[in-house]
Amino acid sequence: MFRKIVKMNILLVYPNINGQFQIQMGLASISAVLKQAGHRIDLFDTTFIVSGSFEEVSVQFMKRFDEVLAKFKEKVSSSKPDIILVGIRSLEFDFATKLLREAKTNLPVIFGGQHPTVSPEEVIKSDVADYICIGEGEEAILELIEKLESNEDVTKINNIWVKKDGKIYRNPVRPLMKNLDELPFPDWDIFDARHVSTIGKFETSRGCPYSCTYCINSYMQKIYGGVGGYHREKSIKKTIEEMEQFLKKFPQVNYIWLIDETFTLNNDRVKDFCEQYKEKIKDKFNVKFGCMTRPEVLSEEKCQYLKKAGCVEIAMGIEMGNETYRVEMLDRKMTQQSIINAFxxxxxxxxxxxxxNMVGFPNETRKDIINTIELNRKGKVDEIQVTIFYPFKGTSLRDFCEENNLLDLPRNEVGSYYEKPVIKNPNLPKKEVMGLFRTFTIYCKSPKIFWPFIKIMEYDNLVSINLSRIANTFIKQGFKPKAFGIFFDYAYNNVLKVPKLLDKLTILI
Known part of the structure; x- marks a missing residue:
């Protein structure tokens, strides 16, 4: 499918300001396609320059920007690329453009990924952007690279917008690739081995068939003409072959995570996958797996297939505990009881x-967040993730926020889902949202007799904030040596250096 041509040197850039440790599958796939076509690929990856918890790493990027910039310049100098390709999500755009602007490479730059897809005008008008790719990029970016190499016209490539001679050429998207089996296996080798560690990440399908209002999938369905064409599946045979090759390359891996948003959508497919996985992966490599799905597409029969095949974890979205709000505002049409039953x-x-789970939705109330906590308690959820709602461009909930003048976005700041609310809510002050965000898991995991004490941890002061961090550490890690290590490391760096804080803690206790 992909014709081999004269080689170009291409530098991929992964501005991973949220500290995701797993391989970035989009860049891995693009790299594999370009390498198969004969190009030389290198990667600049910020992950291990600035590392830490999800909650803290994004803030550190701006504090240590000069260090990241210096390493980027070194990479450009050693790699000698002909072109730079940057894969970005929305929260990475400001950082990536600042990095490229100050590096002054004078090289052509392609932006691809989520953010150019949902906000193409903003990205193409950036002073550091020459080309952007909208939607899935394997075929489009390869076509662009080939035509640049052969000095052909690049202004009429579907999925690609071009800025040339003061004019912007905006092209429509091409039909989605229907047969995902035609893609080569992802290029795992381009990433630092620390990205793999003991976990492998795989996709068995692309595109979620649902339309949650806070998610980019609804936008993707619109630009690609409907639900039916957006969700596509790899064959189970190809998926298992990919896993086998990966496990032979990385024998230390003992866990596989499936990144499909709704893995249990089809009963027969789940059964087929589980049978093949058990025979060719679990029994041969002794590797277990986890997956994501939605409560309404999980059944006892599917759970039995999954358990027998070696599934040890299922992740599902609760997001909001108010059923009316969840159905009408988030377009998640599931009942309270169906959520509880699935877990x-x-x-x-x-x-x-x-x-x-999320907190900080538009016009959300304290009672709504408590109801979300209650759903987790009734479902006896083992592990809980809570993030702060972020109004991503291209989503209908972003449109709602704009129409109702709720946006309160900081300018030129690195943000994350863990940092702070970015909308105005007449029903809930930002400080209260942050307090409930910090204590959400503590409420979920603690007997209600302790709730009055947990409320103290919601307060916006150093004592309460540090108490909540300590409590969350021990809830997540248990009373193990690792937990004590995390606690003492945090205490040394954040507590002991704060004057009189220990005195305040002693008085409180």
Whole structure:
């Protein structure tokens, strides 16, 4: 499918300001396609320049920007690329443009990924952008690279917008690749081995068929003409072959995570996958796996297939505990009881459960957040993730925020889902949202007799903030040596250096 041509040197850039440790699958796939076509690929990856917890790493990027910039210049100098390709999500755009602007490489730059897709005008008008790729990029970026190499016209490539001679050429998207089996295996080798560690990440399908209002998938469905064409599946055979090759290359891996948003969508497909996985992966490599799905597409039968095949964790979104709000505002049409039943069903099958939750939705109330906490408690969720709602461009909930003058976005700041609310809410002050964000898991995991004490941790002062961090550490890690190590490391760097804080803690206790 991909014709081999004269080589170009291409530098991929991964501005990973949220500290995601796993391989970035989009760049891995693009790299594999370009390498298969004969190009030389290098990667500048910020992950291990600035590392830390998700909650803290994004703030550190701006504090240590000069260090990142120096390393980027070194990489450009040693790699000698002909072109730079940057993959960005929305929260990475400001950082990436600042990096390129100050590096002054004088090289052509392609932007691809989520943010150019949902906000193409903003990205193409950036002073550091020459080309942007909208939507899936394997075929489009390869076509662009080939035509640049052969000095052909690049202004009419579907999915590609071009800025040339003061004019912007805006092209429509091409039909989605239907047969995902035609893609080569992702290029794992381009990433630092620390990205792999003991976990492998795989996709068995692309595109979620649902339309949650806070998610980019609804926008992707619109630009590609509907739900039916956006969700596509790899063959189980190709997926298993990819896993086998990966595990032979990285024998230390003992866990596989499936990144499909709704893995259990189709009963027959789940059964087929589980049978092949058990035979060719679990029994041969002794590697277990986890997956994501939605409560309404999980069943006892699917849980039995998953458990037998070696599934040890299922992650599902709760997001919001107010059923009316969830259905009408988030377009998540599931009942309270169906959510509870799904988590209990997985737990009954012996599979660990993990929930996704958000706080800080438009016009959300304190009671709504408490209801979200209650759903986690009733579902007896094992592990809980909570993030702060962010109004991503291209989503209908972003449109709602704009129409109702709720946006309160900082300018030129690195942000994350863990940093602070970015919308105005007449029902809930930002400080209260942050307090509930910090204590969300503590409320979920603690007997209600302790709730009055937990409320103290919601307060916006150093004592309460540090108490909540300590409590969250021990809830997540348990009373193990690792937890004590995390606690003492945090205490040394953040508590002991604060004057009189220990005196305040002693008085409070």
């Amino acid at each position: 209990l069903m997985a737990k009954k099958s012996g599979i660990k459960t993990y929930s996704f």
